[in-house]
Amino acid sequence: MADPSADRACGAGLVQAPAPARLTVLSGPSGVGKSTVVARLRRASPRIWLSVSVTTRAPRPGEADGREYRFVSESDFDAMISSGELLEWAQFAGNRYGTPRAPVEERLASGVPVLLEIDLAGARQVRRAVPGALLVFLAPPSWAELVRRLTGRDTEPPEVIQRRLEVAQVELAAGSEFDITLVNTSVEDVCHQLVALTEAPSGQ
Numbered sequence: 078m079a080d081p082s083a084d085r086a087c088g089a090g091l092v093q094a095p096a097p098a099r100l101t102v103l104s105g106p107s108g109v110g111k112s113t114v115v116a117r118l119r120r121a122s123p124r125i126w127l128s129v130s131v132t133t134r135a136p137r138p139g140e141a142d143g144r145e146y147r148f149v150s151e152s153d154f155d156a157m158i159s160s161g162e163l164l165e166w167a168q169f170a171g172n173r174y175g176t177p178r179a180p181v182e183e184r185l186a187s188g189v190p191v192l193l194e195i196d197l198a199g200a201r202q203v204r205r206a207v208p209g210a211l212l213v214f215l216a217p218p219s220w221a222e223l224v225r226r227l228t229g230r231d232t233e234p235p236e237v238i239q240r241r242l243e244v245a246q247v248e249l250a251a252g253s254e255f256d257i258t259l260v261n262t263s264v265e266d267v268c269h270q271l272v273a274l275t276e277a278p279s280g281q
């Protein structure tokens with residue numbers, strides 16, 4: 078005789094928990110065009126949730142608190158580190174940036190793919206904290222093109238640009254640590270590839 082509890086054990090009639098979604102990390106040197114790709118991806122695939130980082134840097138013109146970043150004080154950032162609220166955090170060009178852990182974990186558990194756009198140090202921390210995460214490196218078409226993009230940005234003083242170039246050199250060399258490299262020759266193509274990678278179920 079069939080055991081009636083077997084059906085229940087198989088989950089018959091129960092609401093199935095969604096399969097956990099994939100956490101994808103997009104990293105790469107400053108100036109490579111990560112934020113342009115992410116802005117394009119936001120329009121192309123509203124299903125993918127883009128984490129909003131906290132930062133101690135001042136807002137740039139046009140940036141709104143809670144949209145590009147949550148802008149916090151040094152002491153607020155310290156408190157978030159001590160309470161374990163950050164999945165990862167890093168110092169970049171004199172400011173601190175971090176990913177709030179809870180919203181990322183909630184989305185993944187409910188089956189929503191999550192994308193983090195963070196620096197190399199942060200990507201390494203995610204690799205350790207979330208072994209199933211997919212690490213994507215966005216590379217420039219060439220070094221000359223990266224220098225052109227970084228020096229063409231007139232919102233930063235020269236010493237900040239110089240510092241960013243130095244960081245970018247170190248970051249370019251780290252591309253081999255990533256699962257996949259996408260070369261940013263076309264925002265459209267990169268966005269298309271990134272949507273496909275991000276929406277794949279975790280573990281594929």
Ligand code: 5GP
Pocket residue numbers: 105106107111130131134165166167169174175176194195196197198199200
């Ligand atoms: P920006 O000041 O130009 O917005 O960002 C500077 C760098 O910080 C970029 O390389 C960006 O990817 C990185 N970044 C932004 N948010 C985070 C974060 O939450 N964690 C880490 N580790 N880096 C971040």
